[in-house]
Amino acid sequence: MNDSPEYLAKKAFFDKVLTIYGRNAVMEALKDEDVTIHKLHLSKSNKDASVLEQMKKIASKRGIEVQYHDKSSLSRISKNAKQDQGVALDIILEHFGDEKDFISKNTNYRIIALDGVTNPQNLGMIIRSCAAGNIDAILLPTKGAAQISPLVIKASVGTLFKMPIIKTSNLKETLKHFRKEGASLYTLSSHADKSYKEQTYSEKTIFVLGNESEGVSPAIERLCNASIAIPMQRGVESLNVAVTASLLAFL
Amino acid sequence: MNDSPEYLAKKAFFDKVLTIYGRNAVMEALKDEDVTIHKLHLSKSNKDASVLEQMKKIASKRGIEVQYHDKSSLSRISKNAKQDQGVALDIILEHFGDEKDFISKNTNYRIIALDGVTNPQNLGMIIRSCAAGNIDAILLPTKGAAQISPLVIKASVGTLFKMPIIKTSNLKETLKHFRKEGASLYTLSSHADKSYKEQTYSEKTIFVLGNESEGVSPAIERLCNASIAIPMQRGVESLNVAVTASLLAFL
Numbered sequence: 001m002n003d004s005p006e007y008l009a010k011k012a013f014f015d016k017v018l019t020i021y022g023r024n025a026v027m028e029a030l031k032d033e034d035v036t037i038h039k040l041h042l043s044k045s046n047k048d049a050s051v052l053e054q055m056k057k058i059a060s061k062r063g064i065e066v067q068y069h070d071k072s073s074l075s076r077i078s079k080n081a082k083q084d085q086g087v088a089l090d091i092i093l094e095h096f097g098d099e100k101d102f103i104s105k106n107t108n109y110r111i112i113a114l115d116g117v118t119n120p121q122n123l124g125m126i127i128r129s130c131a132a133g134n135i136d137a138i139l140l141p142t143k144g145a146a147q148i149s150p151l152v153i154k155a156s157v158g159t160l161f162k163m164p165i166i167k168t169s170n171l172k173e174t175l176k177h178f179r180k181e182g183a184s185l186y187t188l189s190s191h192a193d194k195s196y197k198e199q200t201y202s203e204k205t206i207f208v209l210g211n212e213s214e215g216v217s218p219a220i221e222r223l224c225n226a227s228i229a230i231p232m233q234r235g236v237e238s239l240n241v242a243v244t245a246s247l248l249a250f251l
Numbered sequence: 252m253n254d255s256p257e258y259l260a261k262k263a264f265f266d267k268v269l270t271i272y273g274r275n276a277v278m279e280a281l282k283d284e285d286v287t288i289h290k291l292h293l294s295k296s297n298k299d300a301s302v303l304e305q306m307k308k309i310a311s312k313r314g315i316e317v318q319y320h321d322k323s324s325l326s327r328i329s330k331n332a333k334q335d336q337g338v339a340l341d342i343i344l345e346h347f348g349d350e351k352d353f354i355s356k357n358t359n360y361r362i363i364a365l366d367g368v369t370n371p372q373n374l375g376m377i378i379r380s381c382a383a384g385n386i387d388a389i390l391l392p393t394k395g396a397a398q399i400s401p402l403v404i405k406a407s408v409g410t411l412f413k414m415p416i417i418k419t420s421n422l423k424e425t426l427k428h429f430r431k432e433g434a435s436l437y438t439l440s441s442h443a444d445k446s447y448k449e450q451t452y453s454e455k456t457i458f459v460l461g462n463e464s465e466g467v468s469p470a471i472e473r474l475c476n477a478s479i480a481i482p483m484q485r486g487v488e489s490l491n492v493a494v495t496a497s498l499l500a501f502l
Contacts, residue, residue, distance in 0.1 A: 121372070125491050132487035162485045230501070234413045236383035239497070240376050246494040247501055250481070 015167065016096045018148055019077060021084035023051055025150035029089055030058045035161050036092040040066045043074040043086035055087070093148075095164040099174050102137055102166050103181050108203045111178075112245050113139035113185075115171060115220050116211035120146045124155020125242035131159035133249025138163060139206070141171045175223050178206055185224040187216050188244060190237065192229040196248065199228045207248050209241055266418065267347045269399055270328060272335035274302055276401035280340055281309045286412050287343040291317045294325040294337035306338070344399075346415040350425050353388055353417050354432050359454045362429075363496055364390035364436075366422060366471050367462035371397045375406020376493035382410035384500025389414060390457070392422045426474050429457055436475040438467050439495060441488065443480035447499065450479045458499050460492055 017038060020029060029035045040059045046052055059066050075081030078088040102109075112135050117123055123146040130138055146152065153160050168174040175185060184202035188209070208224060210216035216224075230239065230247060239247075268289060271280060280286045291310045297303055310317050326332030329339040353360075363386050368374055374397040381389055397403065404411050419425040426436060435453035439460070459475060461467035467475075481490065481498060490498075 125494065128487065129490060129494050131485050132481075132483040132490055134484065157489070159485070159487055162487070230383075232383040233385065234382050234410070236379065236410055236413070238408075239380060239383055240493075242491075243376065243380050243494065243497040246490070246497055250498055 012097075012101075015098060016093050018091045018093050018096075019079070019088055020091060020150050020153065021078035021080055021088045022150055023085045023087050025153065026087045026089040027051060027055060029091060029153075030055055030062075030064075032158065032161070034158070036094055037062065037064050038090035038092050040064055041074055041077050041088040041090070042066060042068055043071050043084075044068050045071045046086040052087070091161075093161065093165070095162065097164065097166060099139075099166050099168065099177055102164070103178070106136060109136040109183075109205070110134060110201070110248075111137045111139050111166075111183075111206045112248065113171065113175065113206050113208045114141065114145060115208055115216050116141070116145050116214070117209065117241055118144075118146050119212055120149055120151040121155045122146070122212065122240070122242045123148075124152045124157075124160075126245040127152070127156040127163050127165075128159045129242065129246035129249045131156075131163040133246065134251065135245075135249045136164060137166050139166045139168060139171070139174065142167050142169045172219055172223065175206065175208070175220065178204070179223065179225075184226070187221055187224045187227045188230060189227040190229055190232070192227040194226075194228055196228040196230050196251065199226070207245075209245055212241055263348075263352075266349060267344050269342045269344050269347075270330070270339050271342060271401050271404065272329035272331055272339045273401055274336045274338050276404065277338045277340040278302060278306060280342055280404075281306055281313070281315075283409065283412070285409070287345055288313065288315050289341035289343050291315055292325055292328050292339040292341070293317060293319055294322050294335075295319050296322045297337040303338070342412075344412065344416070346413065348415065348417060350390075350417050350419065350428055353415070354429070357387060360387040360434075360456070361385060361452070361499075362388045362390050362417075362434075362457045363499065364422065364426065364457050364459045365392065365396060366459055366467050367392070367396050367465070368460065368492055369397050370463055371400055371402040372406045373397070373463065373491065373493045374399075375403045375408075375411075377496040378403070378407040378414050378416075379410045380493065380497035380500045382407075382414040384497065385502065386496075386500045387415060388417050390417045390419060390422070390425065393418050393420050423470055423474065426457065426459070426471065429455070430474065430476075435477070438472055438475045438478045439481060440478040441480055441483070443478040445477075445479055447479040447481050447502065450477070458496075460496055463492055 078084035183204035183206050185206045185208055208216055329335035434455035434457050436457045436459055459467055
């Protein structure tokens with residue numbers, strides 16, 4: 001492992017970069033002054049189009065670097081040759097970071113950790129509700145779960161650019177780390193004694209929400225300190241995961 | 252207007268009937284013992300398929316009448332020739348009714364009225380959250396809004412069959428009727444003084460939620476008694492309409 005300051009600074013930078021693609025998604029981000037942009041990538045094979053001219057105009061006005069690539073290089077950047085339409089954009093997500101960074105800067109917090117939420121619409125809605133509500137960060141695994149994509153950005157209605165997100169390649173280890181730092185972890189269960197409204201929460205609270213059909217995985221559940229219930233009428237057994245996240249965000 | 256008891260009884264019956272179509276949706280409903288079924292419709296032009304055999308078997312076991320139609324009659328029943336796959340099913344929604352019926356049976360209530368929610372996913376999620384939460388009925392316009400469809404049933408995760416829904420062909424007149432009966436109407440507004448948690452609600456409360464992008468229409472807004480705010484962080488301006496409905500359902 002390379003721990004040189006240069007390497008770490010570079011890593012911290014690239015951890016915040018999100019590459020989006022497709023002409024509509026790129027155009028929307030370019031137009032949004034709240035979005036910090038690193039670089040616009042265009043394929044040399046693009047035919048002239050007014051939307052491309054407009055992109056270049058905005059880039060020049062905003063002082064954004066434009067790079068031209070052959071088609072295959074562009075698809076390596078977009079990682080989606082089928083849908084990039086010859087256009088990709090590197091966005092800097094100022095509020096993205098890793099757990100160490102978050103822990104060093106926050107003493108009281110509420111986090112929502114997502115253990116395998118796979119539907120991009122749900123992820124976008126969760127980001128929107130957490131950004132609007134009282135959640136300080138979303139903990140998002142980089143594997144086995146929906147990733148930040150143009151669909152997610154759309155469903156988040158632009159709030160992705162405002163919401164602190166902690167990415168982790170190993171949710172279990174990251175949650176263990178948070179526990180060691182004094183955080184309490186809560187899962188939802190219809191069998192829990194305490195309602196989510198009655199529970200007294202720790203100053204450092206993490207709500208762990210599971211996959212849409214499977215729920216929280218057993219290994220993650222074992223790490224949790226307590227489970228809480230959302231009481232439901234009419235024998236309904238569960239809520240949409242984005243709705244659950246929203247109820248917790250607006251506790 | 253025909254007001255004979257026979258006519259009214261027939262109308263009350265057909266107000267509760269929902270015809271769904273498509274082999275998967277029909278099969279799911281047939282298998283669900285909680286769903287009351289009126290009739291299974293099959294096209295004579297259907298080729299033999301094991302799923303059709305299974306449908307007939309379940310129908311016979313559950314004592315459900317099976318009717319055979321030529322292709323064009325079946326599409327008149329399903330109202331969706333392109334997607335019915337030669338199969339339609341009349342479901343009885345026991346909890347569907349009209350405003351008169353609801354008012355005569357309820358003195359204290361909380362209703363969520365939907366003024367032009369167009370996305371079926373949102374409608375399904377709203378039904379699910381209202382069924383699980385403390386909402387006594389959903390007021391659903393039959394025009395200019397998403398209608399109950401297989402997509403909505405799916406997004407409601409079966410809770411549609413448990414949730415009282417009042418259909419109206421004229422939302423404005425129905426809301427006026429409720430006001431005359433003593434109900435108070437609340438809309439959401441980021442400019443409202445009172446937070447939705449601080450507001451004291453009337454014993455007969457109707458929350459009016461608007462279209463995904465346009466919000467509540469001006470004519471409906473003028474009928475409302477008060478507006479309430481959901482306070483939001485980070486400059487976020489609005490929530491998904493299903494999330495808003497959920498926060499109100501779990502007040």
